[in-house]
Amino acid sequence: xxxxxxxxxxxxxFLLAGWLAWTGAGGILGGRILARRGLIPDSGFGLLALAAxxxxxxxxxxxxxxxxxxxxxxxALPPFGLAIAACLLLPAPFxxxxxxxxxxxxxxxxxxxxxxxxxxxxxxxxxxxxxxGATLFAFLVVPVLSQLAGAVAAAVLVMAAxxxxxxxxxxxxxxxxxxxxxxxLLVASAPGLxxxxxxxxxxxxxxxxxxxxRYGEIAVVSRGGMRxxxxxxGRLFSVPEPERTAEAVHLPLLLxxxxxxxxxxxxxxxGGIEAAAMHPSVREIDCVELDGKLLDAALEAGxxxxxxxxxxxxxxxxxxxxxARTPGRYDVVILGLPPPLTLLANRCFTAEFFAAAGQALCxxxxxxxxxxxxxNFVSAAEARVLGTLDRTICSALGGTLxxxxxxxxxxxxFVKADTILARLESRGVEAEFLTRGDLPYxxxxxxxxxxxxxxxxxRGGALNTDARPVLPLQELxxxxxxxxxxxxxxxxxxxxxxxxxxxxxxxxVVFVVFIASLRRGRAAGAAIWGVGLxxxxxxxxxxxxxxSRSGLLYHGFxxxxxxxxxxxxxxxxxxxxGGFSGRGYLRLLHALFLLHAAALAWWVVSPSPAGGxxxxxFILAAALGMLTGAYYPAVVAEAYPGGATPPALFYSxxxxxxxxxxxxxxxxxxxxSGFEGTILLVAGIHAAAAVIVAGRW
Numbered sequence: 001x002x003x004x005x006x007x008x009x010x011x012x013x014f015l016l017a018g019w020l021a022w023t024g025a026g027g028i029l030g031g032r033i034l035a036r037r038g039l040i041p042d043s044g045f046g047l048l049a050l051a052a053x054x055x056x057x058x059x060x061x062x063x064x065x066x067x068x069x070x071x072x073x074x075x076a077l078p079p080f081g082l083a084i085a086a087c088l089l090l091p092a093p094f095x096x097x098x099x100x101x102x103x104x105x106x107x108x109x110x111x112x113x114x115x116x117x118x119x120x121x122x123x124x125x126x127x128x129x130x131x132x133g134a135t136l137f138a139f140l141v142v143p144v145l146s147q148l149a150g151a152v153a154a155a156v157l158v159m160a161a162x163x164x165x166x167x168x169x170x171x172x173x174x175x176x177x178x179x180x181x182x183x184x185l186l187v188a189s190a191p192g193l194x195x196x197x198x199x200x201x202x203x204x205x206x207x208x209x210x211x212x213x214r215y216g217e218i219a220v221v222s223r224g225g226m227r228x229x230x231x232x233x234g235r236l237f238s239v240p241e242p243e244r245t246a247e248a249v250h251l252p253l254l255l256x257x258x259x260x261x262x263x264x265x266x267x268x269x270x271g272g273i274e275a276a277a278m279h280p281s282v283r284e285i286d287c288v289e290l291d292g293k294l295l296d297a298a299l300e301a302g303x304x305x306x307x308x309x310x311x312x313x314x315x316x317x318x319x320x321x322x323x324a325r326t327p328g329r330y331d332v333v334i335l336g337l338p339p340p341l342t343l344l345a346n347r348c349f350t351a352e353f354f355a356a357a358g359q360a361l362c363x364x365x366x367x368x369x370x371x372x373x374x375x376n377f378v379s380a381a382e383a384r385v386l387g388t389l390d391r392t393i394c395s396a397l398g399g400t401l402x403x404x405x406x407x408x409x410x411x412x413x414f415v416k417a418d419t420i421l422a423r424l425e426s427r428g429v430e431a432e433f434l435t436r437g438d439l440p441y442x443x444x445x446x447x448x449x450x451x452x453x454x455x456x457x458x459r460g461g462a463l464n465t466d467a468r469p470v471l472p473l474q475e476l477x478x479x480x481x482x483x484x485x486x487x488x489x490x491x492x493x494x495x496x497x498x499x500x501x502x503x504x505x506x507x508x509v510v511f512v513v514f515i516a517s518l519r520r521g522r523a524a525g526a527a528i529w530g531v532g533l534x535x536x537x538x539x540x541x542x543x544x545x546x547x548s549r550s551g552l553l554y555h556g557f558x559x560x561x562x563x564x565x566x567x568x569x570x571x572x573x574x575x576x577x578g579g580f581s582g583r584g585y586l587r588l589l590h591a592l593f594l595l596h597a598a599a600l601a602w603w604v605v606s607p608s609p610a611g612g613x614x615x616x617x618f619i620l621a622a623a624l625g626m627l628t629g630a631y632y633p634a635v636v637a638e639a640y641p642g643g644a645t646p647p648a649l650f651y652s653x654x655x656x657x658x659x660x661x662x663x664x665x666x667x668x669x670x671x672x673s674g675f676e677g678t679i680l681l682v683a684g685i686h687a688a689a690a691v692i693v694a695g696r697w
Contacts, residue, residue: 003233013666026099031646267336583695
């Protein structure tokens with residue numbers, strides 16, 4: 001789903017919310033159907049599992065076809081409303097079946113005994129299955145298979161598990177044959193479907209390469225003598241594209257009197273290396289690219305090899321980790337990255353990043369980055385973004401110089417157009433878009449003063465840090481106005497509200513729900529709902545803070561989720577086998593949740609290890625899962641009403657709470673209130689649950 005918004009965390013929030021809501025709805029609806037019709041669990045168990053398995057590759061195909069239908073120009077953003085509808089609706093068939101399956105599994109595992117026991121056993125086995133699935137995905141599917149091939153592999157595994165065991169022993173050999181043939185057909189069709197859907201995504205282009213990496217699906221397409229590179233649905237660069245490299249590389253190097261060692265973070269591919277090599281004083285060019293498979297694709301397409309002169313060195317990995325390893329090395333650091341609409345891009349626009357970049361500079365060195373802005377008019381939204389960049393860079397490097405366009409240079413130094421022109425001519429650099437007729441006007445003292453005043457109109461901006469990543473939401477407001485989407489702009493404008501308001505508002509809602517549940521005798525459901533909400537908010541903080549520190553959200557998402565599910569399975573097993581229950585036990589768990597929130601807060605405000613996140617997020621994810629897993633069966637054992645109530649009742653309430661956490665946490669709480677404000681709300685929910693609803697049923 002990520003290419004629908006070219007990787008924005010906004011789509012993660014909607015996608016997770018839709019996933020959780022539909023699965024919860026499937027648990028309620030499927031359970032009521034089973035209960036009212038008196039279906040024997042075995043009769044629906046295999047069919048539900050088989051249908052859900054086949055829906056996995058079908059959903060991947062539907063997502064690709066939806067993007068092809070919503071976006072005419074490859075790399076463009078689809079209409080906001082339609083994209084959100086796709087995020088919410090496309091996973092619905094699979095999720096409804098998956099939620100229904102939990103009921104059937106619970107009844108089968110109960111084996112005619114108390115249903116509450118089957119519910120808890122299903123919870124444990126689901127957690128263990130999720131652990132295995134996440135591990136296989138991270139270490140097998142991502143490195144080896146495409147998204148569609150991975151989905152096909154999952155479907156084949158489900159068929160292999162379900163079909164042979166369906167029915168009596170006499171039908172088992174036939175089931176094995178059916179599973180084997182169906183699996184072969186699915187596997188054989190995957191490459192052709194991959195190619196066919198890729199060609200639909202890039203209509204009018206010839207697809208030269210299409211494959212997956214840890215950061216998205218990489219596509220190399222060509223048309224009319226120009227080759228274009230895409231990742232995760234977003235356009236990266238084209239070759240040839242001289243107007244991009246002239247501004248992105250030549251101008252920063254011309255601002256330095258004699259650059260020898262240059263670092264280009266993103267943007268080196270597609271002509272950036274050749275442009276830097278035109279400057280005679282340059283001896284070393286280091287190019288940092290996060291995605292090694294993108295670098296491989298570019299090298300295969302004809303990018304300069306590392307042995308060219310001046311010395312070119314490609315560094316695959318995180319820019320912040322590289323800067324931490326190379327203090328005092330570079331004369332010029334150039335950021336050729338897109339605007340930070342995502343947390344992945346925002347990592348290179350925080351105060352922590354610019355502090356690391358400053359430490360990597362030689363005496364007299366400069367850091368240059370560019371943010372798209374109008375040459376002759378700065379809107380209020382642009383001024384707010386530029387003001388945030390100004391405050392953030394100044395906090396780390398002491399001062400900034402803004403050039404209309406908008407180039408940002410730090411540490412600040414006065415620049416004259418005549419000086420740039422003299423260096424351009426003395427170095428023999430040919431840059432079509434940097435000319436004697438253009439530069440004196442663009443960089444005149446009057447225009448520099450006007451642009452500085454426009455930036456200052458951003459009211460000082462906010463400080464963009466790892467712990468409070470405010471820039472992506474501000475960028476979203478700006479992007480919404482650029483594409484004419486009022487809805488996108490309105491979500492982005494949430495960045496301007498008081499950061500104390502979102503946690504206070506959601507905290508009040510939780511308090512009202514808890515009080516109302518007591519009056520209606522539904523304290524158990526409210527407790528599970530509250531733990532689901534608070535638990536998902538805490539997991540959102542772990543995931544996004546891990547992203548801010550390591551840059552590996554989409555790969556790390558799977559690993560951290562696997563650890564959470566491993567903890568959930570362990571916690572549930574401990575709770576079940578120990579027979580732990582009662583008001584005192586639940587309040588103890590809430591106290592441990594509060595301790596976890598304190599540890600999470602300590603981690604997000606502490607300095608991160610150079611180039612990484614350390615072991616803390618993995619420990620925190622596992623501990624959070626263990627507490628959540630221990631809580632669920634304790635409530636089910638005491639409060640499951642039985643009768644015609646769906647076995648997935650509490651499972652669904654847990655997911656509904658998590659759904660609210662996904663929307664509130666991903667769209668408002670973390671972007672507006674930061675990690676600290678979100679953690680404070682998590683602690684407040686657990687404190688309220690311990691006092692108001694824990695054990696009152």
